Each structure stands twice: as C-alpha cells, then as structure tokens.
Amino acid sequence: MKWVNHQVLTGVIVYAATDDMLLTIYSMAGAIFPDKVEGSPRAGNYWSWRSRHRGWSHWPMLYLGLIFFLSRLEEGQLTALPTADLTTIGIYICIGALLHIAEDAVCGKVPLLTPYHKVGIRLFKVGSVSEYLFTIAAVLLCYGLRTHFSFLS
Numbered sequence: 687m688k689w690v691n692h693q694v695l696t697g698v699i700v701y702a703a704t705d706d707m708l709l710t711i712y713s714m715a716g717a718i719f720p721d722k723v724e725g726s727p728r729a730g731n732y733w734s735w736r737s738r739h740r741g742w743s744h745w746p747m748l749y750l751g752l753i754f755f756l757s758r759l760e761e762g763q764l765t766a767l768p769t770a771d772l773t774t775i776g777i778y779i780c781i782g783a784l785l786h787i788a789e790d791a792v793c794g795k796v797p798l799l800t801p802y803h804k805v806g807i808r809l810f811k812v813g814s815v816s817e818y819l820f821t822i823a824a825v826l827l828c829y830g831l832r833t834h835f836s837f838l839s
C-alpha cells in the first residue's frame with residue numbers, strides 16, 4: 687500500500703477509535719515506520735532491499751511485544767513524569783505500525799507468528815486504482831461504524 691493510503695487509513699481508524707488528534711498523529715507516524723526502517727528501494731542495492739522487504743520490520747509480534755513492554759512501564763510510573771507521554775507516543779507508533787502491517791496483508795504477504803512465515807491476500811496491486819477505492823471504502827466503513835456506535839452511546 688502507498689504511504690499516503692497507509693497514513694489516511696491508519697489516521698481515520700485511530701481517530702474513530704480514540705477521538706484524540708494527538709494519538710492519531712502518533713499512529714500516523716507509526717503508519718509508515720515499517721517501510722521507513724527498510725530504507726528506500728532506490729538507494730543502494732535493490733535486491734538487498736527486496737530481501738529485507740516485509741521481513742522483521744513487518745513482524746507484528748515485535749510491535750505487540752513493544753506495546754506490552756511500554757504499557758508495563760506506563761503502569762509502573764507516576765503520571766506526572768514526562769516519560770508517561772513518551773510511552774504513550776511509543777505505544778501509538780506501534781499501533782500505527784500494526785495497522786500498517788494489517789493494511790499490507792490485504793495487498794500481499796506479511797509475517798505473522800515468525801518473521802519468515804508470511805500470510806496475506808492480494809486484493810489489489812500496490813498503487814492501483816483499486817487500492818485507492820479500497821482505502822475510500824475502508825474510510826467510509828470507519829465513518830459508518832463511528833456514527834453507528836455514537837448513536838448507541
């Protein structure tokens with residue numbers, strides 16, 4: 687999925703779930719993190735990049751482990767400490783990364799239980815018109831769910 691679609695979709699999902707603009711911004715930074723750490727396919731050796739693509743950087747267990755670790759840290763500290771904000775930022779960057787991986791799993795394969803065993807379905811080609819239509823449909827779905835659940839509460 688293109689970075690713009692990763693950021694839009696992740697931002698809409700997190701905003702619909704949290705109603706918090708700052709948390710949305712942290713998650714949008716995380717939404718491109720798994721690709722960003724791999725470096726650019728155009729800088730250096732393409733095949734070296736290709737072999738790393740959607741490997742460790744796209745392994746959900748890594749981010750789930752980090753969220754678990756950061757939430758432990760958050761529980762154990764006084765809320766007055768500025769580090770409380772840093773753990774929240776870290777957690778939402780990880781949430782953004784996890785959404786990135788889920789979004790990649792509908793246009794190719796990503797790791798699941800181990801970094802080497804990949805799963806996923808290819809609903810569309812990256813950068814295709816279908817990708818943008820998928821993103822628009824997913825955004826509308828979030829909006830619909832959000833509207834539906836705010837009627838209930």
Ligand SMILES: [Zn+2]
Binds near residue numbers: 721740786790
């Ligand atoms: Zn990716």
